[in-house]
Amino acid sequence: MFRLYALPVLPVPSVVSGSLPALSLSNGSKDALAFLIIESRVRLPAEQGKNGWSE
Amino acid sequence: MSIAKDENIVLAGDIGGTKTNLGLFSRGKRRPVAKVIETYPSREAPHLEFIIEQFLNKHRVSIKSACFGIAGPVISGRSQTTNLPWDVSEARIQKRFKWSQVGLINDLTATAYAVPLLNSRELLSLNKAKARKEQNLALVAPGTGLGEALLIFGEGQYIPVASEGGHADFSPNNEAEVELWRYLSQRFGHVSTERVLSGPGLVNIYSWLRDSKRFSEPAWLVRSMEEIDPARAIAEAALTEKHPLCVASLNAFVSILGAVAGNLALTAMTTGGVYLGGGIPPKILPKLEEPIFMKAFTNKGRFKEFLERIPVRVILNDKAALLGAAHCAFGRLAQRV
Numbered sequence: 405m406f407r408l409y410a411l412p413v414l415p416v417p418s419v420v421s422g423s424l425p426a427l428s429l430s431n432g433s434k435d436a437l438a439f440l441i442i443e444s445r446v447r448l449p450a451e452q453g454k455n456g457w458s459e
Numbered sequence: 460m461s462i463a464k465d466e467n468i469v470l471a472g473d474i475g476g477t478k479t480n481l482g483l484f485s486r487g488k489r490r491p492v493a494k495v496i497e498t499y500p501s502r503e504a505p506h507l508e509f510i511i512e513q514f515l516n517k518h519r520v521s522i523k524s525a526c527f528g529i530a531g532p533v534i535s536g537r538s539q540t541t542n543l544p545w546d547v548s549e550a551r552i553q554k555r556f557k558w559s560q561v562g563l564i565n566d567l568t569a570t571a572y573a574v575p576l577l578n579s580r581e582l583l584s585l586n587k588a589k590a591r592k593e594q595n596l597a598l599v600a601p602g603t604g605l606g607e608a609l610l611i612f613g614e615g616q617y618i619p620v621a622s623e624g625g626h627a628d629f630s631p632n633n634e635a636e637v638e639l640w641r642y643l644s645q646r647f648g649h650v651s652t653e654r655v656l657s658g659p660g661l662v663n664i665y666s667w668l669r670d671s672k673r674f675s676e677p678a679w680l681v682r683s684m685e686e687i688d689p690a691r692a693i694a695e696a697a698l699t700e701k702h703p704l705c706v707a708s709l710n711a712f713v714s715i716l717g718a719v720a721g722n723l724a725l726t727a728m729t730t731g732g733v734y735l736g737g738g739i740p741p742k743i744l745p746k747l748e749e750p751i752f753m754k755a756f757t758n759k760g761r762f763k764e765f766l767e768r769i770p771v772r773v774i775l776n777d778k779a780a781l782l783g784a785a786h787c788a789f790g791r792l793a794q795r796v
Contacts, residue, residue, distance in 0.1 A: 456475075456477035456478060456603075456688075456738075457658060457687070457688035457690060457691035457738070457742070458601075458602050458603050458657065458658025458659075458661075458688070458690050458691075458737075458738045458739050459475050459476065459477045459478065459602050459603045459658075459738045
């Protein structure tokens with residue numbers, strides 16, 4: 405799993421999340437894909453304990 | 460918050476991947492007494508100093524000493540947190556805030572400092588073995604990760620020993636657990652105990668049982684796991700016996716936890732007791748009180764009777780790490796720690 409950020413050209417920063425090949429853009433366009441920053445070190449909530457239940 | 464003019468106040472911190480607790484403590488007769496405690500979301504801050512500044516802007520007091528328990532290894536007063544992009548430095552905090560004493564310790568070490576200070580209302584006994592004073596203690600804490608620590612008694616005092624034992628190899632105990640190890644090995648390569656005994660670890664156990672086709676996965680459970688923390692969804696469905704897949708997942712979790720706690724008890728001869736901390740044990744108390752945990756804890760062949768004489772307690776005080784950090788801060792002030 406990974407998280408992608410599309411930052412520079414969109415009015416609102418967009419977040420793309422999922423596992424390949426099933427990608428979904430929450431807000432953005434094809435142009436945004438050129439500006440994607442891959443942040444593979446970010447863990448998704450499911451891995452971390454969303455809501456802090458286990459902490 | 461009322462603080463006398465000449466009162467010694469320390470700042471204590473418990474820094475986790477999700478939240479950071481900061482508290483001001485006075486000395487107290489038997490143990491530090493909390494004057495104020497604030498909780499901050501860790502991820503919204505660029506670094507720890509940012510949170511400390513927020514706290515001090517709200518609570519303007521003169522601080523003599525500070526100690527922070529942090530989730531991650533601490534080496535020479537510095538830690539790169541496991542689940543946050545923070546580089547925390549004892550020296551940098553001391554320079555920034557100009558306190559006479561600053562301590563950075565592992566969060567489980569902080570909790571270990573608190574164990575001898577806890578009272579009976581803050582502990583739940585899982586067996587009838589009596590606590591023996593001045594003996595080694597062990598701490599096992601499944602939460603976001605798996606923390607372990609030891610309190611070694613020697614020369615009239617307890618010495619906390621930090622550990623990253625949660626990252627040691629997962630050791631299967633039966634054929635089913637060998638199967639679990641194989642499943643996780645294909646996914647992660649190295650299978651640490653934390654891959655099984657943590658919030659995400661419970662989800663891993665669940666995934667293994669689901670993918671092994673032993674149980675079907677109902678649609679309502681999938682939805683529940685999407686809506687809330689999946690580990691929470693599994694644990695709650697197990698405790699209410701809503702689905703056998705969740706019951707089997709939590710049973711396996713508790714059995715492996717018992718075995719790991721027993722291993723640590725043998726490793727450090729912790730005849731003073733084994734304490735279960737972290738976020739998960741207080742949330743699964745009914746399951747821990749079933750025979751599964753103690754059966755696995757004592758299942759050590761010729762050392763079964765030895766294990767039966769070791770008291771096992773669950774820590775119910777969710778601010779134990781903060782209390783321990785405050786105790787450490789006062790100790791450093793007196794130059795005893």
